[in-house]
Amino acid sequence: MHQELKLSLETLKKFSDDVPGLGNFANRALVSDYEGFVSILYNDIDLIVSKIEQNPELYKNDSEDRITIDIINQLCAMGYVASHEKKIGGHTDMLVEKPPKTWLWIGEAKIHSSYPYLFKGFRQLTTRYTSGTNDTNQGGMLIYIRQANTQNIMNKWRDYLNKINLRASTPFNLNTSPCNQNPLSFYSIHIHQRSGLPFTTRHIPLVLHFNPEDNS
Amino acid sequence: MPLQTLLNNLRNRNIPWPVMSTSFKYHGLTIGRGWDVTVAKLKETFESSSPEDQQKQLSSLSAIYKEILLSCEKSARFFTVDENIVSQFFNKIDNLVIPDSPFKSDYPNLISEDELNDIDLNIYLTSFSSTSNKATLIFCSKRLTQERIDIKATQFEQSVQDILNDFSEVIGIKNHNRQHFDIVVIDKTSNGIEIRLDYGKSIPSNDREASFRHIQNYLQELISEVIETEFILSPPIDLFPVINSLYHSDDGRICELAFTTETGSIKHEKMRRRDECLRSEAYHKGGSAAVDGNLSVYKIAATWEYTINDKLSTQPELLLPGVVRMLSQTNTSLNDVIISNCASLNDYSFITGKLEGFLEQNESNESTET
Amino acid sequence: MNQMNQQKLKDNIYLHFEKDWGKQSTQFSTCVEIFDYLSSRPVSQLKHLTLGSLKNAVKNHYSDIDMLTAIQYLCGDAIPVLSLHFEFIDDNDQSFDLGNHEIIEAKKEGKLVHPGTGEYIENYEEKVLMYFTPGILVKKAHN
Numbered sequence: 212m213h214q215e216l217k218l219s220l221e222t223l224k225k226f227s228d229d230v231p232g233l234g235n236f237a238n239r240a241l242v243s244d245y246e247g248f249v250s251i252l253y254n255d256i257d258l259i260v261s262k263i264e265q266n267p268e269l270y271k272n273d274s275e276d277r278i279t280i281d282i283i284n285q286l287c288a289m290g291y292v293a294s295h296e297k298k299i300g301g302h303t304d305m306l307v308e309k310p311p312k313t314w315l316w317i318g319e320a321k322i323h324s325s326y327p328y329l330f331k332g333f334r335q336l337t338t339r340y341t342s343g344t345n346d347t348n349q350g351g352m353l354i355y356i357r358q359a360n361t362q363n364i365m366n367k368w369r370d371y372l373n374k375i376n377l378r379a380s381t382p383f384n385l386n387t388s389p390c391n392q393n394p395l396s397f398y399s400i401h402i403h404q405r406s407g408l409p410f411t412t413r414h415i416p417l418v419l420h421f422n423p424e425d426n427s
Numbered sequence: 428m429p430l431q432t433l434l435n436n437l438r439n440r441n442i443p444w445p446v447m448s449t450s451f452k453y454h455g456l457t458i459g460r461g462w463d464v465t466v467a468k469l470k471e472t473f474e475s476s477s478p479e480d481q482q483k484q485l486s487s488l489s490a491i492y493k494e495i496l497l498s499c500e501k502s503a504r505f506f507t508v509d510e511n512i513v514s515q516f517f518n519k520i521d522n523l524v525i526p527d528s529p530f531k532s533d534y535p536n537l538i539s540e541d542e543l544n545d546i547d548l549n550i551y552l553t554s555f556s557s558t559s560n561k562a563t564l565i566f567c568s569k570r571l572t573q574e575r576i577d578i579k580a581t582q583f584e585q586s587v588q589d590i591l592n593d594f595s596e597v598i599g600i601k602n603h604n605r606q607h608f609d610i611v612v613i614d615k616t617s618n619g620i621e622i623r624l625d626y627g628k629s630i631p632s633n634d635r636e637a638s639f640r641h642i643q644n645y646l647q648e649l650i651s652e653v654i655e656t657e658f659i660l661s662p663p664i665d666l667f668p669v670i671n672s673l674y675h676s677d678d679g680r681i682c683e684l685a686f687t688t689e690t691g692s693i694k695h696e697k698m699r700r701r702d703e704c705l706r707s708e709a710y711h712k713g714g715s716a717a718v719d720g721n722l723s724v725y726k727i728a729a730t731w732e733y734t735i736n737d738k739l740s741t742q743p744e745l746l747l748p749g750v751v752r753m754l755s756q757t758n759t760s761l762n763d764v765i766i767s768n769c770a771s772l773n774d775y776s777f778i779t780g781k782l783e784g785f786l787e788q789n790e791s792n793e794s795t796e797t
Numbered sequence: 798m799n800q801m802n803q804q805k806l807k808d809n810i811y812l813h814f815e816k817d818w819g820k821q822s823t824q825f826s827t828c829v830e831i832f833d834y835l836s837s838r839p840v841s842q843l844k845h846l847t848l849g850s851l852k853n854a855v856k857n858h859y860s861d862i863d864m865l866t867a868i869q870y871l872c873g874d875a876i877p878v879l880s881l882h883f884e885f886i887d888d889n890d891q892s893f894d895l896g897n898h899e900i901i902e903a904k905k906e907g908k909l910v911h912p913g914t915g916e917y918i919e920n921y922e923e924k925v926l927m928y929f930t931p932g933i934l935v936k937k938a939h940n
Contacts, residue, residue: 216848216849216861217848217926218847218848218865218926218927218928219922219923219924219925219926219927220921220922220923220925220927221922221923224922226861226862226865229862229865230862230865230866230869232869233865233866233869236869236872236881237881237883237900237927238904239873240872240881240897241897241900241901241904243897243901284817287817287870287875288817288818288824288866288869288870289869289870289873290869290870290871290872290873290874290875290876291873291874291875292873292874292875293875308874309874310874441914443913443914444910444911444912444913444914444915445912445913447915448915460899460902460910461910461911461915461916461917462914462915462916463916463917465915575888577919699845699892700844700845701894703844709839709841709842
C-alpha cells in the first residue's frame with residue numbers, strides 16, 4: 212500500500228541530494244539573528260561551491276560574472292533574495308538580503324590571477340560596498356582558482372593580506388583565522404574603515420583546476 | 428517529604444506539562460524546558476537555599492502535589508443524596524475510621540513498588556478531611572495499567588535483531604501496577620456525592636465503569652457504617668443531556684465532537700488548533716448547514732481559558748464521552764465525564780460549575796415545557 | 798487592494814517565477830499552480846496545509862521532488878507565498894504546534910521536549926512535521 216510522504220525534519224535529509232539546499236530548509240526558517248543568517252548562508256554557499264567543483268570542466272571558459280550568476284541563481288532557488296550587480300556604492304558581485312530586516316551579506320568574486328588583483332577585490336568589498344555596521348559586518352571573497360594547488364594559493368593570499376596589514380600607513384588591524392567548515396577557506400577580521408567596527412570576511416575558494424593527465 | 432520523592436511523585440503522575448509548569452510558576456518555583464531541566468534547576472535552587480527557604484519550597488511542592496491528587500486527570504460521576512442521609516453522615520462523621528494499610532501510613536506518598544505488588548486489589552480509605560459542609564475522602568487502590576513501549580532492535584543480541592529488522596516498528600505492551608488516588612466529595616450544600624476516578628482519561632470505558640462500581644460499592648458500605656443504617660447510592664446523574672446544551676451554547680471552545688446525521692453518517696471531528704472552536708470551523712458549519720443543523724451529537728469536549736492571575740492561565744477540558752448507541756437507546760445514561768488539564772481545585776471547580784450550570788439549565792427547560 | 802492592483806501583484810509574482818526558473822521548466826508550472834490554488838481559496842480556510850494537501854491542490858501533477866523544490870523556494874524570503882510551521886504529532890495522534898525556539902533548542906541539545914509530557918523524545922526529527930499557511934504575498938493578493 213502506498214504510504215503518503217510525511218514532511219518531517221528527517222524527510223528533508225532524505226531528499227537533500229535531490230533538492231539542493233533542502234537539508235538546510237528548516238534552518239533557514241529558524242534564523243533569528245544576523246550571525247545565524249550568515250552562518251546558514253555559508254552552509255548553502257559551501258554546498259553550491261562543492262557542486263560546481265564536481266564539474267570544473269564545465270566552467271573552464273566561463274567569465275567571473277557567469278560563475279557568480281550561477282551561484283546567485285542557485286541561492287535564489289533556495290528562496291534567498293540574492294542578486295548580481297545590485298548597486299550599493301557600486302555594482303556588487305553578490306548581494307544577499309533578508310527582508311524585512313536590514314541584514315546584508317555582500318560577496319566579491321574574483322578569478323585568481325594575482326594577489327594584488329585579489330586585494331583590489333578585497334578593498335572594493337571592504338571600502339566601497341559594505342558599511343561595516345552591525346547588520347552588515349560580514350562579507351565574503353569568492354576566489355575562482357583555475358591553477359593547481361588551491362591550498363598553496365590560499366595560504367599565499369592569507370600571507371599577502373597579513374603583510375599588507377603590517378605595511379599599511381593606516382593600520383586596519385587585520386587578523387586571520389582558520390575556517391572550521393572548510394580547511395581551504397579562512398576568515399579575516401579587521402577594523403572597518405567606515406564604521407570603525409570589526410568586519411569579518413570569509414575567503415572562499417572555488418577549486419576549478421582541470422587538467423586531467425589521462426589523455427586517451 | 429524529601430524533595431526527590433515529591434518530584435518523583437509529581438513526575439510519575441504524567442501530568443500534562445503545560446499544567447505542571449503553570450503550577451510551578453504560580454508557586455514561584457524555577458522551571459526549565461521539560462522535566463529533566465526543571466528537576467535539575469529545582470534541586471540546584473534547593474541546595475543553595477537557606478533551611479527556611481528550603482521548607483517553603485517543600486511546602487509549595489507538597490501543596491501542588493496534594494492539589495494534583497485531588498483535581499488532576501479525573502473521571503467524575505455525580506449522585507444526588509437524600510438530605511437526611513447527608514446530615515446524618517456529617518453528624519456521625521466521627522464514626523469514620525481510616526483502617527490501617529500501607530496506603531494510609533505512606534499517604535500522600537506512593538507506597539513502594541514491592542508493597543504495591545503485594546497488596547490486594549481492594550479499595551482502601553486512606554485519608555479524609557472535612558469542613559461543616561464538605562467531606563473529602565481519599566481512597567487508594569492498586570490497578571493494572573498497560574504501557575505502550577517502542578522496542579528497539581539494538582537492545583537485543585544479533586539473532587533477535589535480524590528478525591526484528593524486518594519490521595519498521597516493534598511495539599511492546601507492558602502491564603504494570605499503579606497506585607490510584609480516587610476522591611469522594613460529600614457536599615452538604617448540594618446534597619450530592621461526587622466520585623473522582625484517578626487517571627480517568629487513560630482508562631478504557633469498560634474498566635472505568637468497573638472501577639466506579641467498585642468505589643460505589645465500597646462507599647455504600649462505608650456510609651452505611653457511619654450512619655448505622657443501610658445506604659444505597661441512587662443511579663448517577665445522567666449527563667447525556669449536557670452534550671446537546673453545550674454544543675448549542677456559545678460557551679467554551681469545542682475541540683472534539685462526534686455526531687450522526689440524518690443522512691446516515693457518523694462523524695468524528697477534532698480541532699487541532701488550540702484557539703479555534705469546531706462550532707465556527709468552515710467545514711463543520713458547511714456540513715451542518717447542508718443538513719439544516721440537524722446533528723445528533725453524542726460525544727463532545729470543550730475547553731475554557733481559566734485565568735489564574737494576569738500572567739498565568741490554564742485550559743481545563745471537559746469531555747462528555749458518549750457513544751453512538753446512546754442516541755438509539757431509550758434507557759440510556761452517560762454516567763461520567765472526564766475532566767483534564769486542571770492545575771488545582773480552582774479550575775476543576777470551574778469545570779464542574781459549568782457542568783452544573785448546564786444541568787440546571789436543562790432542568791429549568793424541562794419544567795418550563797411541562 | 799483593488800482588482801487591478803491584485804492582478805499587477807500576481808503578474809509580478811509570475812514574472813519572478815519565470816526569472817528564477819524559466820517559463821518552460823516544471824518548477825515554473827509547480828510554483829504557478831500552488832500560487833493560483835492559494836489565491837483561489839479564502840485565506841481563513843487555509844490554516845493547515847500539508848505536503849499532501851498541496852499535492853492534492855495541484856491534482857498530483859508533480860513528483861515529491863518537484864513539490865519539495867517549489868515549497869522550499871516559496872517559503873523563502875524572495876517570494877513568500879508559503880509560511881512554514883512546525884508541529885509534533887505524538888503516538889496518540891495528538892498534535893502540538895512547536896515554536897521556532899523549541900526546534901532551535903532541540904537542534905542544540907539533540908532532543909526535543911514533548912510539549913504534552915515534558916519528557917524528552919527520541920528520534921524527534923522523524924516526529925517533527927512541517928505544515929504551511931499562506932505567506933505575505935498571498936495575503937496581499939487577497940486584500
